[in-house]
Amino acid sequence: MARRLSKRALFKDLGYEPHAGQLAVHLSKAPRRVLASGVRWGKTLCAAMEALAAALEPRERSIGWVVAPTYDLSERVFSQVVITAASHLRHRIVSLKEHEHRIVLRNMGGGLSEIRGKSADNPVSLLGEGLDFLIIDEASRLKPAIWESHLSQRLIDKKGWALLISTPRGKGWLYELWRRGQEQRDPAYESWNAPSWTNPRLDRELIEGERARLPERVFRQEFGAEFLEGSGSVFRYVREAATGSFQEPEGDQYYVAGLALAKVEAVAVSVVMNRKGEAVCVDRFHRLDWGLQVKRISAACERFNNASVLVDTTGAGEPIYEALRAAGCYVDPYPFTQRSKNSLINNLSLLLERRKLVIPRPELWPEGIEELEAFEYSVTEAGSVRTSAPSGIHDDCVIGLALAAWQFKNDPGPSRFIVLPNPWERRKERFQRR
Ligand SMILES: Nc1ncnc2c1ncn2[C@@H]1O[C@H](COP(=O)(O)OP(=O)(O)OP(=O)(O)O)[C@@H](O)[C@H]1O
Ligand SMILES: [Mg+2]
Known part of the structure; x- marks a missing residue:
């Protein structure tokens, strides 16, 4: 040998x-x-x-x-x-x-x-x-x-x-x-x-x-290779943030909203947020009866002082986006790709980590809290970090909230590919024109 x-x-x-x-x-x-x-x-x-x-x-x-x-x-x-x-x-x-x-x-x-x-x-x-x-x-x-x-x-x-x-x-x-x-x-x-x-x-x-x-x-x-307790979950301090309640619109407030559509399931979720980062209204719709739902969404936006809505779209000409636009909503598209979704989720996660958001209490929004706590991340074969709901759990509440929270983002950072005008400024103009 x-x-x-x-x-x-x-x-x-x-x-x-x-x-x-x-x-x-x-x-x-x-x-x-x-x-x-x-x-x-x-x-x-x-x-x-x-x-x-x-x-x-x-x-x-x-x-x-x-x-x-x-x-x-x-x-x-x-x-x-x-x-x-x-x-x-x-x-x-x-x-x-x-x-x-x-x-x-x-x-x-x-x-x-x-x-x-x-x-x-x-x-x-x-x-x-x-x-x-x-x-x-x-x-x-x-x-x-x-x-x-x-x-x-x-x-x-x-x-x-x-x-x-x-x-x-x-x-x-x-x-x-x-x-x-x-x-x-x-x-x-x-x-x-x-x-x-x-x-x-x-x-x-x-x-x-x-x-x-x-x-x-x-x-x-x-990157740090630390064994972290309860890891896999993307959002921390969910319970700490869940101290809020639903609120009626206040006359002198500006609002933004996120509407989550991109989903196989026939469900959409909208989340309205005030400028303090409090989610003040959440609503869940079935996508089946769209004529009705578009009216409901646009009415809600109008009620919240013509809130700016950010909608996830999977491609050009997303019919719901077009319908909302036609109904007079102040709506912007957020084109959904794996990358843009990651940015959206990271932003929500950072805001929660920095305690910048308040969401409704668990008894008021149980499905939202459940979805946020279940959301997990993994690293893809290519080495990038991917986030998603585990199979069997929806993510519409997460996406709706993340779309609302995205409008708090001043620094476009690595997500330069989506440049939105600052909705607060626009909101203010519109508000003053009222
Ligand atoms: N000793 C080495 N000499 C030269 N290149 C190296 C060495 N170790 C790693 N690399 C290079 O670093 C990169 C990452 O290596 P590798 O894919 O093995 O890492 P990994 O930890 O498996 O990464 P991932 O987390 O993406 O799976 C590759 O391009 C690889 O060729
Ligand atoms: Mg490897």
């Missing part, structure tokens, strides 16, 4: 220079390794390189899996394995079945080593063989049952090792594993915690830009 594999030498051959954090992970011999690091830290690259190094260890035969929570993510890790092998280890490739996510390499001892890429969203595919190693990318997004019942079981027969890499996501099952690796609680475990900025190749300016743009909690979890 050949000498033991030197990972440093191998990585050099592969053109991979691990940064200090990555190196610590590669040097670990613990049977269970847990790395909690921020986005863009180099998790996927680290996972792919560790898989290749493991496969090249001199063994008669070995098999390891590289697992990710979704098909897209698993493809990402596996293709990193394949690209690196194809460009630097071509002479070692015995077989490569890309569509099966399966590559077999001749290892340094002349034996055969197999790496398989797996997606955890198909648990049936996780049944079966005993493994020598298991590497999981974005592990915190796996359901705990997948680790417990499917994956950790695969390691028993061959006394295999596991490396779990992830951005933190609350204090769930991965946090518990991570904790075992801290302060020598369990000798089988080794764990690390590394914010994104410990990747020296990551642009510091980009990180600071994100810090300014994102709600504090999102940033602390996604």
Whole structure:
């Protein structure tokens, strides 16, 4: 058999220079390794390189899996394995079945080593063989049952090792594993915690830009790699903000309103807000009977001293927007894309965090409070932060409130693509012309 594999030498051959954090992970011999690091830290690259190094260890035969929570993510890790092998280890490739996510390499001892890429969203595919190693990318997004019942079981027969890499996501099952690796609680475990900025190749300016743009909690979890209690939820201080009541229009006040339409469900929600940031009126409509609803909305706006309404539109010529306009409403469109939606949600989140808004008390607006508390964020495969209601829960109240609150935004910031005239100024003009 050949000498033991030197990972440093191998990585050099592969053109991979691990940064200090990555190196610590590669040097670990613990049977269970847990790395909690921020986005863009180099998790996927680290996972792919560790898989290749493991496969090249001199063994008669070995098999390891590289697992990710979704098909897209698993493809990402596996293709990193394949690209690196194809460009630097071509002479070692015995077989490569890309569509099966399966590559077999001749290892340094002349034996055969197999790496398989797996997606955890198909648990049936996780049944079966005993493994020598298991590497999981974005592990915190796996359901705990997948680790417990499917994956950790695969390691028993061959006394295999596991490396779990992830951005933190609350204090769930991965946090518990991570904790075992801290302060020598369990000798089988080794764990690390590394914010994104410990990747020296990551642009510091980009990180600071994100810090300014994102709600504090999102940033602390996604970039700071902190395990935060109750995380996943986008809006904090919802209950603290829910101290208000519905109010009648006051003659000398200006109002703005948000109307949420972009939804498969036949429901729309409008939220009227005064200049103090108090949501003073909320209404829920069925989109079915539009003629009637347009009248109702325009009447409400008129009642609130001709409030300016911001409506989400999914495309040009949204009929409801046009109808409201024709009915004499002061209405502006907010074109909805994933990006513009993120800005809208971030703004609402920031205003809540800074205690700038008051919303009706939970007994007055139960569905609004429920939707706000359930709203969660996740980081997409491309690394951007996405926010949405969990499946089965509406988001119309959230969007309606966010559209009203958007009109408090003086600084267009990263959302320069939507430039609205300041509604308060316009409102004032209109008000004075009355
Ligand atoms: N040691 C390294 N040498 C060179 N480039 C690196 C290194 N580590 C990471 N990178 C680069 O940094 C970027 C982020 O790496 P990678 O995709 O592995 O990070 P990630 O933590 O998985 O990110 P995400 O949170 O988006 O999934 C990639 O362009 C990658 O090539
Ligand atoms: Mg990744």
